Amino acid sequence: MMKNNTEQKIQQNLARWRLILGQDTQEQFSDMSDFSLSEEQYLMDAALASIYGGGQQEDMPRNGKNGSGAGNALSSPKLTKCLGDIRTLYDKDIVTVIQNDAIERKGLKQLLMEPEILENLEPDINMAATMLLLKDQIPQRSKEGARLYIKKIVEQINAMLQNDIQRAVIAALNKHSHSPLPSASAIDFKYTISKNLKNYNADLKAIIPERVYFFDRANKTNSWTVILDIDQSGSMGESILYSSVMACILASMNTLKTRIVAFDTSVIDLTEKTNDPVDLLFGIQMGGGTDINKSVAYCQQFIETPTKTLFFLISDLEEGGNQSALLQKLKDMKESGVTVISLLAIADGGKPYYSASMAQKIARMAIPCFACTPERLPELLTAALKGHDLGGFDRRN
Numbered sequence: 001m002m003k004n005n006t007e008q009k010i011q012q013n014l015a016r017w018r019l020i021l022g023q024d025t026q027e028q029f030s031d032m033s034d035f036s037l038s039e040e041q042y043l044m045d046a047a048l049a050s051i052y053g054g055g056q057q058e059d060m061p062r063n064g065k066n067g068s069g070a071g072n073a074l075s076s077p078k079l080t081k082c083l084g085d086i087r088t089l090y091d092k093d094i095v096t097v098i099q100n101d102a103i104e105r106k107g108l109k110q111l112l113m114e115p116e117i118l119e120n121l122e123p124d125i126n127m128a129a130t131m132l133l134l135k136d137q138i139p140q141r142s143k144e145g146a147r148l149y150i151k152k153i154v155e156q157i158n159a160m161l162q163n164d165i166q167r168a169v170i171a172a173l174n175k176h177s178h179s180p181l182p183s184a185s186a187i188d189f190k191y192t193i194s195k196n197l198k199n200y201n202a203d204l205k206a207i208i209p210e211r212v213y214f215f216d217r218a219n220k221t222n223s224w225t226v227i228l229d230i231d232q233s234g235s236m237g238e239s240i241l242y243s244s245v246m247a248c249i250l251a252s253m254n255t256l257k258t259r260i261v262a263f264d265t266s267v268i269d270l271t272e273k274t275n276d277p278v279d280l281l282f283g284i285q286m287g288g289g290t291d292i293n294k295s296v297a298y299c300q301q302f303i304e305t306p307t308k309t310l311f312f313l314i315s316d317l318e319e320g321g322n323q324s325a326l327l328q329k330l331k332d333m334k335e336s337g338v339t340v341i342s343l344l345a346i347a348d349g350g351k352p353y354y355s356a357s358m359a360q361k362i363a364r365m366a367i368p369c370f371a372c373t374p375e376r377l378p379e380l381l382t383a384a385l386k387g388h389d390l391g392g393f394d395r396r397n
Helices: 002-021 023-030 039-052 076-089 092-106 125-133 140-173 189-195 234-251 277-283 292-302 323-336 356-363 374-385 391-396
Strands: 224-231 256-263 267-269 309-315 339-347 351-353
Touching: 002 023, 002 039, 039 076, 039 092, 076 092, 092 125, 125 140, 125 234, 140 234, 140 277, 140 374, 224 234, 224 292, 234 256, 234 277, 234 309, 234 339, 234 374, 256 292, 267 292, 292 309, 292 323, 323 339, 323 356, 339 356, 339 374
Parallel strands: 224 256, 224 309, 309 339
Antiparallel strands: 256 267, 339 351
16 A cells, blocks of 8 residues: 555656656656556646647647647637636636736737637736737727626626725715615614614513614715826736726715726826726726826816815826926825825736835825725725825825
């Protein structure tokens, strides 16, 4: 029994090294007695060779000597099979790494636009950002597939953020205003418990409320304006996706007036597209230079009550326009009572990248300037709408 276990371990280690070293070493490994790849390992080998190797890909005989080879170029059908195999053989995190490598290493951006390939791609935010960057090059036959792929990403982000953002806004704005209209997500638990303490049932060890109090979603007395000014330059893909979904969630709430503006060297108002985050994303023109000053000037017209306005500048702060004019506009906003927040660009799941000099100048005006991971956006909204000092939040991020 011990011998069998030892032999198994040897075979596993040999197979692992064979997969690491690639198809070019098949002949040497085949000379070893009793060595062979399993059916699943062969599929792994073929898929990895298609992307990382220059070898034989699907034309290589199983467990045999080097075959005739198919060269380094991948046809669309071979790539489709390769991506399909990868999705069945590896965990999701590994799949996203491999498919991103496939695009970069093989120059497959055009093949990425083939409908059959889109169907085999694991949803990945970096891939979605690449697709948005290339959306004007997508052939007509692939446009619907591209939209469906982007929609999958949007749904994932929405599932992560929607409930928490809505709860944060409702709790911040409607603390003392209640509605008779029932809605589970709008229950004011703290107030309901305090008003029903007298109805505590000792036998059940529970409070039996006579009345449940709900926050009033339709209350306009505390209406805030939220403006999201989003840099749409080519490096902003991940931030654009998160910001756009957040904007659509906020726009769906009656207690807020939400505007979303995108800019490079020009400015585009996308507020009318907030009913559908996919439409909104496809309305963004990624690429080009950056004129933040121009976009801030455009947004200033929507400030009605400064003390009830929350302005997000979402950018890497690489200003190609008038830097001194931009800083003056942000200072004027801040001094008028607007809550101004500079959210730095993020990539790779939350790593910030930005112009350090501009970030320092903005921070010196007591304007919070930091990167914020998507999971912390509800907390940030709560703090901002309640008028809390954001300095602590800034330092934690």
